[in-house]
Amino acid sequence: MNFLPIQLFDSESSTYTYILAADGEAVLIDPVDKHCERDLAHLERLGLRLAYVLETHNHADHVTSAGRLRQLTGAKTAAPSGCGIAPAEVQLNHGDVLRFDASEEIHVIHTPGHTAGSVCYLWRGNLFSGDTLLIDGCGRTDFQSGSAEALYHSVTERLFTLPEPTMLWPAHDYKGRSVSTIGWEKRNNSRLSSRSLEDFVQLMNNLNLPPPRLMDVAVPANRNLGLPH
Amino acid sequence: MNFLPIQLFDSESSTYTYILAADGEAVLIDPVDKHCERDLAHLERLGLRLAYVLETHNHADHVTSAGRLRQLTGAKTAAPSGCGIAPAEVQLNHGDVLRFDASEEIHVIHTPGHTAGSVCYLWRGNLFSGDTLLIDGCGRTDFQSGSAEALYHSVTERLFTLPEPTMLWPAHDYKGRSVSTIGWEKRNNSRLSSRSLEDFVQLMNNLNLPPPRLMDVAVPANRNLGLPH
Ligand SMILES: [Fe+2]
Ligand SMILES: [Fe+2]
Numbered sequence: 001m002n003f004l005p006i007q008l009f010d011s012e013s014s015t016y017t018y019i020l021a022a023d024g025e026a027v028l029i030d031p032v033d034k035h036c037e038r039d040l041a042h043l044e045r046l047g048l049r050l051a052y053v054l055e056t057h058n059h060a061d062h063v064t065s066a067g068r069l070r071q072l073t074g075a076k077t078a079a080p081s082g083c084g085i086a087p088a089e090v091q092l093n094h095g096d097v098l099r100f101d102a103s104e105e106i107h108v109i110h111t112p113g114h115t116a117g118s119v120c121y122l123w124r125g126n127l128f129s130g131d132t133l134l135i136d137g138c139g140r141t142d143f144q145s146g147s148a149e150a151l152y153h154s155v156t157e158r159l160f161t162l163p164e165p166t167m168l169w170p171a172h173d174y175k176g177r178s179v180s181t182i183g184w185e186k187r188n189n190s191r192l193s194s195r196s197l198e199d200f201v202q203l204m205n206n207l208n209l210p211p212p213r214l215m216d217v218a219v220p221a222n223r224n225l226g227l228p229h
Numbered sequence: 230m231n232f233l234p235i236q237l238f239d240s241e242s243s244t245y246t247y248i249l250a251a252d253g254e255a256v257l258i259d260p261v262d263k264h265c266e267r268d269l270a271h272l273e274r275l276g277l278r279l280a281y282v283l284e285t286h287n288h289a290d291h292v293t294s295a296g297r298l299r300q301l302t303g304a305k306t307a308a309p310s311g312c313g314i315a316p317a318e319v320q321l322n323h324g325d326v327l328r329f330d331a332s333e334e335i336h337v338i339h340t341p342g343h344t345a346g347s348v349c350y351l352w353r354g355n356l357f358s359g360d361t362l363l364i365d366g367c368g369r370t371d372f373q374s375g376s377a378e379a380l381y382h383s384v385t386e387r388l389f390t391l392p393e394p395t396m397l398w399p400a401h402d403y404k405g406r407s408v409s410t411i412g413w414e415k416r417n418n419s420r421l422s423s424r425s426l427e428d429f430v431q432l433m434n435n436l437n438l439p440p441p442r443l444m445d446v447a448v449p450a451n452r453n454l455g456l457p458h
Contacts, residue, residue: 007235038406045364045410045413046410047410165276167233176264176267177267177271178235178271180274181276183276
């Protein structure tokens with residue numbers, strides 16, 4: 001009856017967490033530590049058993065609740081194989097299909113660039129793009145194994161080739177925007193829609209952003225699914 | 230490809246606005262004046278033409294952008310017939326079905342109580358409940374033709390009788406909750422799940438809430454779809 005993504009927000013880090021709500025089971029993507037109770041309450045109200053907790057990458061701006069959710073619900077944790085999140089029992093590679101509920105399929109698309117291991121998840125025409133492709137933007141590529149060149153190839157070859165009506169659900173937005181489509185980003189994304197690889201790399205390498213405030217805490221914590229390490 | 234509700238938030242009044250995204254057309258429910266540009270940008274990114282703007286009732290806590298959206302997009306405005314929103318060209322009654330996109334149907338459920346004219350909208354197993362039924366709560370009934378007795382009947386006879394997995398999308402939440410289900414509310418809503426009519430009426434008539442800050446501005450403005458009057 002449901003089969004829809006539910007978007008939840010963390011106002012401190014401007015992070016979006018997603019519940020993929022199917023019939024009897026759900027999947028969480030990129031849950032944030034301090035919202036663990038909120039997320040569990042949503043699952044309870046929806047009457048859904050948590051099948052998996054997925055990470056799109058190792059986040060530098062917030063700590064995941066994946067490990068705690070696993071402890072509390074028995075859900076499995078799944079992370080991209082290239083992210084060094086060793087305690088996740090499911091290590092995902094490009095082309096993998098993760099199954100939940102009766103016959104739901106989540107397709108794994110490896111999209112290096114924001115980090116070398118970053119992936120996107122595709123479910124029922126909804127792309128959960130992590131920090132790879134943002135609404136009218138993209139993730140930074142200047143730390144944590146980031147590569148502007150790799151991100152350019154990932155977006156133009158693996159995301160902009162998806163059907164245009166594919167809904168784009170990013171891991172962050174800082175301007176009150178919730179959702180976009182592949183078609184719109186392909187035509188209008190101010191960083192990626194009509195820029196050559198060379199221009200893009202130059203742009204990204206000159207952003208001069210400060211490091212994320214929580215990076216030194218978040219990255220090692222997330223490598224352990226947010227559990228004490 | 231889409232056919233899903235998108236939930237947008239106004240943090241000032243804690244109001245949820247909904248986009249019902251179908252294939253080529255969309256409907257907006259309870260849009261807020263200051264987010265008009267945000268909402269139009271979403272429609273543009275999704276590549277959807279706005280077919281209707283719906284109000285669940287005459288709001289006392291924010292001003293609608295329905296009139297302005299009609300001017301800017303040519304969408305039709307629709308409001309419950311009992312809400313005194315005369316300039317809305319579609320006046321909705323209990324049992325009406327509003328059609329959009331190729332074959333999408335929105336069912337109108339008259340649920341007096343928060344206001345005498347309040348309605349809920351049902352689309353594809355999603356109930357947009359306005360201020361009638363909130364997550365673990367309900368709308369106040371102490372002004373604007375409100376009636377605790379009517380609200381009790383509306384919720385118990387017209388909403389709690391819907392299929393249990395029906396998703397509940399309220400017009401407000403003040404505690405970071407996004408969505409619930411009819412089943413959960415029927416069993417757990419602290420105001421309505423296991424209270425007699427008499428108890429409920431007594432509870433509601435003793436809440437002693439202050440009037441909404443914007444009431445004297447919002448109610449007359451909303452009667453005119455938010456346009457100057
Ligand atoms: Fe990130
Ligand atoms: Fe209201």
